[in-house]
Amino acid sequence: MSKPIFVTQPHLPPLIEFQEYLKDIWESKWLTNNGPFHQELEQKLCEYLGLKYISLFSNGTLALITALQALKISGEVITTPFSFVATTHALWWNNIKPVFVDIKENDCNIDAEKIESAITPNTTAILPVHIYGNPCNVDRIQQIADTYGLHIIYDSAHAFGVTLQGNSIASFGNLSVLSFHATKVFTTFEGGAIICHDEKMKKRIDFLKNFGFADEITVVAPGINAKMNEFQAALGLLQLKYFAAAIKKRKRIVETYRNMLKKINGVRYFQDINDIKHNYAYFPIFIDQKKYGKSRDHVYNELKQNNIHCRRYFYPLISQFPTYRGLPSSKSKNLPVAEKITKEVLCLPIYPDLDLNVVYNVCEIIKKLKK
Numbered sequence: 001m002s003k004p005i006f007v008t009q010p011h012l013p014p015l016i017e018f019q020e021y022l023k024d025i026w027e028s029k030w031l032t033n034n035g036p037f038h039q040e041l042e043q044k045l046c047e048y049l050g051l052k053y054i055s056l057f058s059n060g061t062l063a064l065i066t067a068l069q070a071l072k073i074s075g076e077v078i079t080t081p082f083s084f085v086a087t088t089h090a091l092w093w094n095n096i097k098p099v100f101v102d103i104k105e106n107d108c109n110i111d112a113e114k115i116e117s118a119i120t121p122n123t124t125a126i127l128p129v130h131i132y133g134n135p136c137n138v139d140r141i142q143q144i145a146d147t148y149g150l151h152i153i154y155d156s157a158h159a160f161g162v163t164l165q166g167n168s169i170a171s172f173g174n175l176s177v178l179s180f181h182a183t184k185v186f187t188t189f190e191g192g193a194i195i196c197h198d199e200k201m202k203k204r205i206d207f208l209k210n211f212g213f214a215d216e217i218t219v220v221a222p223g224i225n226a227k228m229n230e231f232q233a234a235l236g237l238l239q240l241k242y243f244a245a246a247i248k249k250r251k252r253i254v255e256t257y258r259n260m261l262k263k264i265n266g267v268r269y270f271q272d273i274n275d276i277k278h279n280y281a282y283f284p285i286f287i288d289q290k291k292y293g294k295s296r297d298h299v300y301n302e303l304k305q306n307n308i309h310c311r312r313y314f315y316p317l318i319s320q321f322p323t324y325r326g327l328p329s330s331k332s333k334n335l336p337v338a339e340k341i342t343k344e345v346l347c348l349p350i351y352p353d354l355d356l357n358v359v360y361n362v363c364e365i366i367k368k369l370k371k
C-alpha cells in the first residue's frame with residue numbers, strides 16, 4: 001500500500017454543509033451551554049434512536065464518570081476486563097473498586113452466568129460493555145440486578161444505532177452511555193451521551209455536567225464541566241443525515257471480509273444474529289495460532305509491513321495494566337477466556353469509504369501467511 005491504511009477513518013459530511021452551521025454559530029455567538037444545536041441534537045437523537053431522554057456530553061469518559069455520580073454508585077462494581085480502559089478508569093475516578101468478571105468467547109461480552117459469584121455485600125452496580133456493538137445478555141443481567149438490588153450502567157460506546165428486537169440497545173439498564181469519539185460510527189469530533197428513563201434523572205445529569213448548577217445561584221452537587229459545545233452538536237446533526245448510508249457501506253465491507261476469509265482454518269469472526277440490527281463498527285478476527293500456524297502478532301506485524309495498520313482491540317486487558325493488575329479479580333485464573341481472546345484478536349480496517357481493494361489485499365495477505 002502506498003498510502004497508510006488505518007483501522008478506521010471518520011466519515012465526514014461535505015464541508016459546505018458544515019459551513020452553513022458555522023455561519024449560524026458565528027451569527028448567534030452561542031458557542032456552548034445548551035445552545036440551539038445542542039437542544040436540537042438531543043431531540044433528534046431521541047427521535048432517531050427511539051429514546052425518551054438523552055443528555056449530551058463533551059466525551060464518553062466524562063459521561064461514564066457522571067453516570068456513576070448520578071446514581072451515587074460506591075463500593076464495588078462488577079465489570080469486564082475486555083474493553084477500552086476508560087470503562088474501568090471511570091470507576092477509579094469515582095473511588096469505586098472494579099471487580100472483573102470473565103467474558104464469553106462467542107461475543108466477547110461479560111459472562112452473565114459468572115456475575116453472581118462476584119457479588120459481595122459491597123457490590124452496588126454492574127457496568128457491562130456492549131463490546132464491538134454486540135449486545136450483552138441484557139435480560140439475564142437485569143434479572144441478576146433485580147434479585148440483588150443492583151444498578152446497571154451500560155457502556156454502549158461502540159453500540160450507536162444497534163437495536164435488539166427493534167429496541168435501541170441504549171435503552172437498557174438504569175443508564176446507558178454512548179461515545180461519539182472520532183473513531184466511532186457516529187462522531188461529533190469528541191462527544192458522548194447518557195441515556196436515562198425519566199425527567200428527574202435527566203435534570204440531575206444536566207446539572208452534574210454543568211458544575212452542579214440547577215439555576216444561576218444554586219449548586220446542587222460537585223458537578224463537572226462536561227458539556228457538549230455547539231460545533232460538536234452541529235456535526236452530530238449532519239452525521240444523522242448520513243448515518244444509514246454509512247452503515248450500509250460498512251455492511252458491504254464486512255460481507256466482503258467474511259466471504260474472503262471463510263475458508264481459512266484458524267481464523268474466526270462474528271456472524272450477524274437474528275433480532276439484532278448491527279452497526280458494523282469493528283471487524284475483529286480471532287486467530288487460533290495452533291490451527292492457523294502463525295500468531296496474531298505475526299499477522300499484525302506483517303500487515304503493518306504492508307502499510308496496513310490494524311489494532312489489537314483489546315490488548316492488553318484492562319486487568320493487566322499496572323493500576324488494576326493487583327486486584328484480586330485480575331488474577332489469570334479468574335479470567336481464562338479474556339486472557340485467551342486478548343492474544344487472538346485483531347481488528348481489521350473498516351470505515352464507510354474504505355476501498356474494497358484494500359479489503360482484498362488484507363485478506364490475500366492473511367491467506368498467504370497461512371501457507
Ligand SMILES: Cc1ncc(COP(=O)(O)O)c(C=O)c1O
Binds near residue numbers: 060129155157191
Ligand atoms: C468501550 C469504550 N468506553 C468508553 C470510551 C470512552 O469514550 P470517549 O473516547 O468518548 O471518552 C471508549 C472509547 O473511546 C470505548 O471504546
